[in-house]
Amino acid sequence: MSKLPSDAPVQASTQATYDAYDADRPLLMRCACGQDHAPSEHDAATRMQSQDELSNDFIEASLVKAIFPQDSVRRRFLKAVGANTARAAIASLLPVGALQAMAQDRGPLEKKELKIGFIAITCASPLIMADPLGFYRKEGLSVQLNKTAGWALIRDKILNKEYDATHFLSPMPLAISMGLGSNQAPMKVASIQNTNGQAITLHLKHKDKRDPKQWKGFKFAVPFEYSMHNFLLRYYLAEHGVNPDTDVQIRVTPPPEMVANLRAGNIDGFLGPDPFNQRAVYDEVGFIHILSKEIWDGHPCCAFGLPESFIKENPNTYAALYRAILTASYMASLPKDRSLIAKVIAPTQYLNQPEAVLEQVLTGKFADGLGNIRNVPDRANFDPMPWQSMAVWMLTQMKRWGYIKGDINYRQIAEQVFLITDAKKYMSQVGFKPPEGAYRRFKVMGKDFDPSRPEEYLQGFAIQKSAAA
Template identity: 30%
Template sequence: MNITAPNTVSLQSQPVRVGFIPLIDCAPFVVAHEKGFFCAQGVQVELSKEASWASIRDKVAFNLLDGAHMLASLPIAASLGIGTVKTSMESSFTVSHNGNAVTVSNALYQNLVKFSNDVQDIRSGAALKRFIASKKPTDPTLRFAIVYPYSSHNYQLRDWLAQAGIDPDKDVQIIVITPAQMMSYLKQNEIDGYCVGEPWNSLAVEQGVGHILVTGYDIWGSTPEKVFGVNSLWAAQNPDVYLAMIRALNRACEWVDDKQNQSELLSLLSQPDYLNCPAEQLIYGFNTLKPKGQFDWPLEAYQRFSGADINRPLPNYALWILAQMSRWQQLAKIPSLNQVVEQVYRQELYYQALGLVCPEGGSWKITKQQEKAFLAAVASGNVRLHPDGVLKGICF
């Protein structure tokens, strides 16, 4: 399905083909299209609704799409050829931060209560560790779902489990399910929990089928979640169009975060061409209102879409993602970390698009001699993101 923007004087002869997954954080792409922000920049865009992150990855790789709403880690994995054909992709604009959480079934939650001394035991994973230790060898292994193997959801879930002394590869089973299927799998007891973005955590609580244990913010602080990722060859061939799209998305992100626009935003996203669900189900992704459960979201964990600290690419986060890929044996060969980061997270293009001065320096960089020690320290948990998030740096 393609959705074509109104006719306009374009910078390019062919429309830009942009894919998206029907999730809360595709909002800036929908808004930039529907509110005419792409057109105002002289760009004609065709939005294409896709079913999975693998579809997004493959269509951008094989030039069926020029770019897409992507997981922040996806262009890194694609550029390294992890799990797919190696294709250079890049991002110069971050669409959103935060929004993830770990949610478990009612049955698992009741078992966690039995093995906890207080609520912190449940949130930290200590109760889960005790419950797993109590299981008989013949008992079924707990199954957790994520949206994509190379995603923050996978890495945050694994990190949370590991901090509790649970081996994500031996003590539990982690499978891939599309976000829209997760609640039905939880209801049918096909899985025991999942790590996913909103609104699927809040909806599970609202509908009485699950309990939120911890947010992605509790695990990693504030971190990028989705980006505008493109095929690097397309970016090189269409530099003016690429910069224009960054400006349009920047404007759209500001519009999304303006609470005065929330009613119209929910109405746009609820349409069949986009998320195809009642507007009231979407409010949890854009509001401090959450369903009443056993757990309250910290204010800092809410999804954010605008501001220089949100929208500019963060090289140190790309470095962190590479370390996670290494930690969980997804990298067959360790590349030059700095080189990969600079090729994929094009921070200078963000500043160029918005007419800003790009700051000098690369304080995030590590030397070739430091790489091995850095990756080993991340794997052992001796190096972590600052509790407030990647903007505060990586703590040794």
């Protein structure tokens, strides 16, 4: 019998894994040690293969299939680069050691089939990519991702228990927990889905109006009242002496409709989530005036959350879901993987956007619509830490603009909704190094925010709802 090349057993084993994944049947691998075995010895060796190796092969297979969904293209890739090269590349993308550690912290799942809502924006990258990359399945979960038209519908479906968990705008769980704009129901923020990742985009006809003082009379769109987009736009306008309640109009518009409204002239601009800022540039109808990170670098945007009742009734399922989301967040947080993520989330069932648009957003190398190519690697970031100081800041802005009436206990609400202890526990398992504390301080447009003094901060603004009334 002629001897095979040294890579052949690994190549065969890897291809068998991918074939097994394609057929959606159990992953049964041949021995990859390079030695000949009698059939009985081979069977015994296969049975002795560690569960960790099986799990890693499953994740590798999931990743390759997500990148190359067509069988013929996938096979050509494996044949061209060789299995060892493919494995090395995939290992660089995944925190395999952390995944192995997480496998030790499991309990029987109370509920395996879950429905999760999302809006088709890059903010939801971790939640979305966990599906094609197999992270939900790795945790024993069968997840149905439901693309949803707008945030009000997201809110209604989570309240009606049509969704088990959902992609939220970060302020939404605070608002729902307080009964603002909806029936009251306790909601929890398990993790922040993304930081930064927004921009103020204006119609091309306003290229000569870069000073916000020139914007009086403008019509702006934001995705929802209880959104960082609304609060950051209001903050930015007010800091430039423009009263957002009297000098401009701010309209709630679903993100997928923002570019069309800009093109039609129904709005002059929007502070919206990506990829729609970049899509306006791509479609040659708008330009990026300022990235949201230039207003507050590291600000939260969207969150992953779920009802308190779900956590109490399904603690093991909750832990498994948390692990899957944070595993994806870890991968998304690595700049070197952004081009891959753009490819994974681009298809119709997810964002339905050109890969070129998503890659510009995620890599931070982008055209701004003004003739410039900018390089801002952290234009969008994926730090999942749900700082409770972020929640306090959101509450100050809700009160500033009249969404909250009367006195509130900022710290109590922040700690009830933002699950920082759970986040630190599971973040440490997937490769993140959780920072200390819960109330990190930060600056918004150069102004310090001290979360221990929210009322003092609030009273320092010259323009707010009470002054406009």
